[in-house]
Amino acid sequence: MIEIIAFDADDTLWQNEALFRSTQAEFRKLLSHYHEEPWIEQRLYETEVKNLAHFGYGIKAFMLSMVETAIELTEGRVSGEEIRRILALGRAMLEAPIQLLDGAEPVLVALARSHELMLITKGDLLDQETKLERSGLRDYFRRIEVVSRKDSGSYRRVLAKYGVSPERFLMVGDSLRSDVLPVLEIGGRAVYIPHETPWAHELVEVELAVRERYIQLESIRELPAAVARLTERVPAG
Amino acid sequence: MIEIIAFDADDTLWQNEALFRSTQAEFRKLLSHYHEEPWIEQRLYETEVKNLAHFGYGIKAFMLSMVETAIELTEGRVSGEEIRRILALGRAMLEAPIQLLDGAEPVLVALARSHELMLITKGDLLDQETKLERSGLRDYFRRIEVVSRKDSGSYRRVLAKYGVSPERFLMVGDSLRSDVLPVLEIGGRAVYIPHETPWAHELVEVELAVRERYIQLESIRELPAAVARLTERVPAG
Numbered sequence: 189m190i191e192i193i194a195f196d197a198d199d200t201l202w203q204n205e206a207l208f209r210s211t212q213a214e215f216r217k218l219l220s221h222y223h224e225e226p227w228i229e230q231r232l233y234e235t236e237v238k239n240l241a242h243f244g245y246g247i248k249a250f251m252l253s254m255v256e257t258a259i260e261l262t263e264g265r266v267s268g269e270e271i272r273r274i275l276a277l278g279r280a281m282l283e284a285p286i287q288l289l290d291g292a293e294p295v296l297v298a299l300a301r302s303h304e305l306m307l308i309t310k311g312d313l314l315d316q317e318t319k320l321e322r323s324g325l326r327d328y329f330r331r332i333e334v335v336s337r338k339d340s341g342s343y344r345r346v347l348a349k350y351g352v353s354p355e356r357f358l359m360v361g362d363s364l365r366s367d368v369l370p371v372l373e374i375g376g377r378a379v380y381i382p383h384e385t386p387w388a389h390e391l392v393e394v395e396l397a398v399r400e401r402y403i404q405l406e407s408i409r410e411l412p413a414a415v416a417r418l419t420e421r422v423p424a425g
Numbered sequence: 426m427i428e429i430i431a432f433d434a435d436d437t438l439w440q441n442e443a444l445f446r447s448t449q450a451e452f453r454k455l456l457s458h459y460h461e462e463p464w465i466e467q468r469l470y471e472t473e474v475k476n477l478a479h480f481g482y483g484i485k486a487f488m489l490s491m492v493e494t495a496i497e498l499t500e501g502r503v504s505g506e507e508i509r510r511i512l513a514l515g516r517a518m519l520e521a522p523i524q525l526l527d528g529a530e531p532v533l534v535a536l537a538r539s540h541e542l543m544l545i546t547k548g549d550l551l552d553q554e555t556k557l558e559r560s561g562l563r564d565y566f567r568r569i570e571v572v573s574r575k576d577s578g579s580y581r582r583v584l585a586k587y588g589v590s591p592e593r594f595l596m597v598g599d600s601l602r603s604d605v606l607p608v609l610e611i612g613g614r615a616v617y618i619p620h621e622t623p624w625a626h627e628l629v630e631v632e633l634a635v636r637e638r639y640i641q642l643e644s645i646r647e648l649p650a651a652v653a654r655l656t657e658r659v660p661a662g
Contacts, residue, residue: 242519244551248485255492256512264505268496271508275493282479313550314481314573331586336551349568 190377190418192352193299194306195329196361197316199383200408201296202323203287206385208250211277215254218273222262232257237389244336246312251278282315286323291409296328298412306331308346308359310338310366338366340373347374358418360411363390368402378402379414427614427656429589430536431543432566433598434553436620437645438533439560440524443622445487448514452491455510459499469494474626481573483549488515519552523560528646533565535649543568545583545596547575547603575603577610584611595655597648600627605639615639616651 198204212232216225235257236250243249254274258266299305307329309316316334320326331350335342347354354375361367361380368378369392380402403414435441449469453462472494473487480486491511495503536542544566546553553571557563568587572579584591591612598604598617605615606629617639640651 242516243485244549248480248489252485252488252512252515255508259505259509259512262505264509266505266508268499268501268503268508271492271503271505272496272501275489275496278489279479312481313571317573334550336554 189356190358190415191304191356192306193303193358193360193415194308195296196359196363196367197307197309197320197323198311199362199386200289200360200367200381201292201325202289202319205383205387206287207281207284208387209385211250211281214277215258215274218270218277219258219261219266222265228257228261231261233388235260240389244312245310246315247278247281248312248315250281251275254278282318286319288323288325289408291407293325295408295411296325299415300328303415304331305329306333308333308335308338308343310335338363338370340370343370343376344374347376358415360408362386364394365390365392369394369398372398372401377418379411380404381406381408381411426593427595427652428541428593429543430540430595430597430652431545432533433596433600433604434544434546434557434560435548436599436623437526437597437604437618438529438562439526439556442620442624443524444518444521445624446622448487448518451514452495452511455507455514456495456498456503459502465494465498468498470625472497477626481549482547483552484515484518485549485552487518488512491515519555523556525560525562526645528644530562532645532648533562536652537565540652541568542566543570545570545572545575545580547572575600575607577607580607580613581611584613595652597645599623601631602627602629606631606635609635609638614655616648617641618643618645618648 195201212229215232216228219228232253235253239249239253243252251274254277255271258271258274296305305328307320311334313334320332333346335346347357357376359367359371359376359378362383363386364380368380371378382404403418405411405414432438449466452469453465456465469490472490476486476490480489488511491514492508495508495511533542542565544557548571550571557569570583572583584594594613596604596608596613596615599620600623601617605617608615640655642648642651
């Protein structure tokens with residue numbers, strides 16, 4: 189039986205990647221007099237991925253990667269004024285309004301009646317906390333965990349911390365790499381709700397045998413019915 | 426009776442402010458052909474404090490504040506190459522070896538025999554986690570919490586999360602503002618071990634009546650004896 193349903197936040201409950209994409213577009217435009225935009229895009233992505241191990245996820249890390257990319261791409265010719273505009277792009281991200289995904293709030297309302305809800309998100313601690321406050325969804329969650337990365341070890345630690353056994357735990361998210369595969373690995377269940385614009389770094393290929401072990405939905409609106417089916421199926425199996 | 430002893434990390438268990446100070450000195454030197462060093466120092470501090478609400482604590486926030494200060498101070502004349510060197514200063518901080526404070530490890534060894542130890546630190550999630558790994562102190566702590574700020578609300582949430590009542594909780598740290606006053610406010614006990622080079626932002630004035638409510642030590646080496654006295658005193662009172 190599922191007792192605890194945990195949700196990812198970015199692109200599971202609210203828009204996130206769209207904000208990064210629109211900022212990336214402004215960044216490319218800002219530097220377009222130095223280089224072709226596809227080349228700028230590629231270099232920024234490479235810098236972001238290279239910096240993940242040092243900076244982790246989140247907007248501050250992204251700001252630092254934009255500054256670094258601008259310097260590298262221009263061999264130091266980027267101006268102080270251009271760097272100032274890059275910092276302003278990042279600040280605007282930190283203050284951007286939260287756009288909830290269609291259906292997210294009613295689904296939380298419905299599931300909070302029958303289950304204990306939890307939020308497990310990776311990224312920047314302060315940024316994720318303030319987004320949650322601004323989202324208005326704070327009170328649906330009994331437990332909130334911001335982790336620096338989502339691998340089987342981090343899920344194991346979170347469940348151990350609260351004394352939850354994996355077979356009673358369901359994770360819902362938009363990333364196979366972060367929300368689904370590590371949870372299956374520790375014996376939990378997972379629902380995968382792909383987002384229309386995934387971040388390239390989160391994409392992974394999975395085999396059919398693995399695909400059969402999680403539930404894939406088109407929209408979070410389908411989640412309550414999927415949870416009900418899961419609950420019915422368990423005693424029968 | 427004290428059951429749980431929680432430690433701050435930066436400048437309580439290992440050197441931190443010294444690393445910021447040496448980086449600030451390099452930053453000032455780097456920009457000294459634009460301005461007088463005391464003026465650079467003042468502007469950097471103002472930028473850091475102004476950015477706390479947006480960026481939180483930690484090295485990434487500090488890197489962004491250094492870049493912003495360099496641009497503002499030079500009215501955009503700072504070169505791409507100089508910004509690159511500022512980013513390199515920040516990266517070096519992220520990889521700097523951890524210098525444990527004298528006595529920290531033997532004190533943890535001693536207290537872990539009689540108490541459950543916890544780490545409560547504010548700052549950047551990934552950075553604090555990797556510092557803890559590099560410190561070699563990870564295994565002394567049963568629970569680890571990285572919080573975005575340390576106020577009475579955040580201590581209350583951490584204690585509630587683990588079902589710990591404040592009167593069984595002792596916090597040990599180098600900041601009255603972050604480690605002592607908010608813990609007293611929620612009814613816990615606190616030990617204040619000032620560090621030789623505090624960060625100006627953490628300094629507060631306290632009245633005598635408040636000073637009588639916490640224990641002040643000169644060194645972490647004195648902590649086991651202080652804990653023993655505290656434990657003896659409680660049943661007698």
